[in-house]
Amino acid sequence: MKTRITELFGIKHPIIQGGMHFVGFAELAAAVSAAGGLGIITGLTQKTPELLAKEIKKCREMTDKPFGVNLTFLPSFSQPPYPEYIAAIREGGVKIVETAGRSPEQYMPALKESGIKVIHKCTSVRHSLKAEKIGCDAVSVDGFECGGHPGEDDVPNMILLPRAADELKIPFVASGGMADARSLVAALAMGAEGMNMGTRFIATKEAPVHENVKKAILEASELDTRLIMRPIRNTERVLKNAGVDKIMEIEREKGAKTTIADVHDLVAGVYPRVMLEGDMDAGAWSCGMVAGLIYDIPTVKELIDRIMAEADRLVRDRLERMVAA
Numbered sequence: 001m002k003t004r005i006t007e008l009f010g011i012k013h014p015i016i017q018g019g020m021h022f023v024g025f026a027e028l029a030a031a032v033s034a035a036g037g038l039g040i041i042t043g044l045t046q047k048t049p050e051l052l053a054k055e056i057k058k059c060r061e062m063t064d065k066p067f068g069v070n071l072t073f074l075p076s077f078s079q080p081p082y083p084e085y086i087a088a089i090r091e092g093g094v095k096i097v098e099t100a101g102r103s104p105e106q107y108m109p110a111l112k113e114s115g116i117k118v119i120h121k122c123t124s125v126r127h128s129l130k131a132e133k134i135g136c137d138a139v140s141v142d143g144f145e146c147g148g149h150p151g152e153d154d155v156p157n158m159i160l161l162p163r164a165a166d167e168l169k170i171p172f173v174a175s176g177g178m179a180d181a182r183s184l185v186a187a188l189a190m191g192a193e194g195m196n197m198g199t200r201f202i203a204t205k206e207a208p209v210h211e212n213v214k215k216a217i218l219e220a221s222e223l224d225t226r227l228i229m230r231p232i233r234n235t236e237r238v239l240k241n242a243g244v245d246k247i248m249e250i251e252r253e254k255g256a257k258t259t260i261a262d263v264h265d266l267v268a269g270v271y272p273r274v275m276l277e278g279d280m281d282a283g284a285w286s287c288g289m290v291a292g293l294i295y296d297i298p299t300v301k302e303l304i305d306r307i308m309a310e311a312d313r314l315v316r317d318r319l320e321r322m323v324a325a
């Protein structure tokens with residue numbers, strides 16, 4: 001399939017694996033890129049720029065296809081050395097960066113001088129337009145369904161994607177709630193040039209996370225995610241568990257007076273315990289409503305090939321037949 005996104009990034013299929021904390025290691029990014037999509041290493045999961053350089057090198061040894069690095073600018077408990085991370089990306093010869101969280105404006109000159117293409121992930125039309133204005137090459141439009149941080153506007157993709165299509169000149173991919181060929185074809189119909197998946201890629205053979213995490217996603221339905229940290233305007237969609245119940249109890253009790261300190265121990269440092277050790281009740285970890293559409297644990301290649309083959313059938317058989325009639 002050829003879209004503005006496959007052309008921009010030099011990939012075969014318009015499918016991107018979004019950066020995911022303690023999931024987006026070289027193993028997953030390389031598997032996605034080798035299968036014709038765009039794999040992305042999560043920059044800040046690597047504790048130092050030196051470790052990121054090693055992860056990039058490892059990924060390069062696993063695939064000769066293009067892959068990217070995610071840089072997340074979220075309110076974080078300690079400010080990471082972003083310029084050094086960008087230097088590691090540049091020196092590692094990576095030509096694609098997915099930015100997310102706050103606007104990447106401050107870092108655009110450094111990224112662009114290095115010939116890096118920037119796809120900014122954001123949750124509203126106004127932030128997408130801002131990304132276009134500051135020189136981003138593309139955006140990943142993340143609807144309210146998404147795993148992770150959906151922002152505070154709560155606009156689902158059935159509205160957000162066509163709105164983005166009405167306003168943007170740069171290409172965009174649909175993100176949030178994307179699972180299969182139906183998601184891809186619908187996203188293309190609404191004006192996107194491809195799709196970005198997070199949660200779906202965790203439930204694959206290559207995702208380097210504990211089996212308990214994959215099992216939890218398989219068992220979850222579309223009703224099992226919760227929104228936390230709303231009172232501090234840092235909303236995150238996570239999978240319900242005992243730790244998340246505790247967070248919600250604290251937020252119910254403290255209401256608008258909730259501070260990050262109140263929930264800190266249940267949201268900070270949780271990822272290694274969940275993703276590496278499989279402690280599923282440790283606290284909050286991002287998960288999309290799309291868990292309800294995930295029924296198996298294929299290899300990344302099986303997943304991507306299936307999506308592309310079924311998308312073809314959907315368009316040629318179902319849609320074309322309907323239109324022809």
Ligand SMILES: Cc1cc2nc3c(=O)[nH]c(=O)nc-3n(C[C@H](O)[C@H](O)[C@H](O)COP(=O)(O)O)c2cc1C
Pocket residue numbers: 017018019020021023042070071072099100101121142145146147148149175176177178196197198199200285286287288289290
């Ligand atoms: C476990 C997990 C961790 C994530 N970590 C990050 C992150 O560190 N940075 C980021 O930009 N997005 C992160 N995301 C968001 C994804 O990149 C992607 O935008 C989102 O998962 C899309 O929604 P979906 O899960 O419905 O596919 C994370 C998502 C998940 C599920």
